[in-house]
Amino acid sequence: MEERWAVVGASTSGLFAALNLAQAGIPVDLYEAEVDWQPTPRTLIVTAEIERVFGENLNDALLNRISRFELVSKGAVATIMLREPDLVIDRARFMHLLARLAQEKGARLHFGYHLEAVEPEGEGFTLHFAQGKTKAIRCTGLIGADGVYSVVSKHLGGPSLNTFSLLQVRVPRPPDVPPDTVRVWFDRDSTRFFLWLIPEGEEMAAVGLIADSPAQAKDSLEAFLRSQGWEPVEYQAGTVSSHSPKISFNLREKGGRAFLVGDATGQVKVTTVGGVVAGLRGAKAVAEAVICGVKSPKAWRSLKRELDLHWLIRRILDMFTDRDYDDLLARLNRQGEHILSSCNRDKMASAIFRLMAAQPEWLALGARVLGRSLVKGWL
């Protein structure tokens, strides 16, 4: 059988994987379950790293640029100016842009194809889709980009993933938050993660939080909105997966090759639960593995290093109390602030040692939090 790759899932990771393969002249078909493909709008904040990974103009999807972060705990505030502004983009517009580029490069997109099962067969796979009647399609290589509940992963022995619930609402931008400023609140009573307000521009902003379940997300966000007196105009919600250092993106090496990308394999920075840039980097790594015929591409190793670091930081932050967050923000010094201003959240691994050297008080805080949790474990 001639080489033919199949990608399952037409969201950011799958579309970018298809685009990269098509660009390299590799025949690729992308199958998406949605019949009438109308991606729902979702306000996303991403670092400027997206422009380097994507490599194309993002203006069609761009809503706003952010140059300032205000971090607020119960008893402290810290401000970080970004040397390279973050981008606020609309996910639906970004997906349309990716779909157009992928098709221009020769990828074939098929909608209304809901994958039900995958059968490895010799040098490839048979994909079984439900589409009124069941369709079986053959391919030589397979990329599962079908999200948190990936069917590709389930049928080829992929990892079981932890998940988070994200809920955000659009509200008129409060006048005390400038359009170029994201405000982040740390409040353990609401969530072990954080709450955010991201201006989409002059008029509107997205307010949201991460929680461990949809019910907790709803209750906490509603209480927060009431406390601020903000009226939601529109809800955006979903489940996102979580990275863990044990996860591999490489599903099969014998017979046909198969990979997972994006939320299907927990390519998410678990500090901020940002999955877009990580998913694009995952897609690029898979393309490198396919094009160069390598098992462990360089792009994958650097993504894994980054995601492992975020996983470690999240483990420590999960033990923080409100007082620890106060300490964290109050002890941010000028040198630490300078490092955070110039290194983005997708490139933390390259700055972590410099940051720790500049912020020895943070190391001491981390050690104290770890020690306290160990003692608690013993009692």
Ligand SMILES: Cc1cc2nc3c(=O)[nH]c(=O)nc-3n(C[C@H](O)[C@H](O)[C@H](O)COP(=O)(O)OP(=O)(O)OC[C@H]3O[C@@H](n4cnc5c(N)ncnc54)[C@H](O)[C@@H]3O)c2cc1C
């Ligand atoms: C409210 C909210 C806000 C967020 N904000 C941010 C943010 O600000 N910054 C950031 O970086 N990340 C953010 N995220 C996370 C980010 O959106 C996700 O990590 C990212 O969209 C994952 O993309 P993906 O392509 O891996 O998978 P998904 O977007 O989950 O897409 C999976 C695709 O596969 C299709 N599919 C599923 N099953 C099948 C099947 N059986 N057959 C065929 N097709 C199938 C689905 O229809 C879908 O199109 C947010 C998430 C939510 C919910």
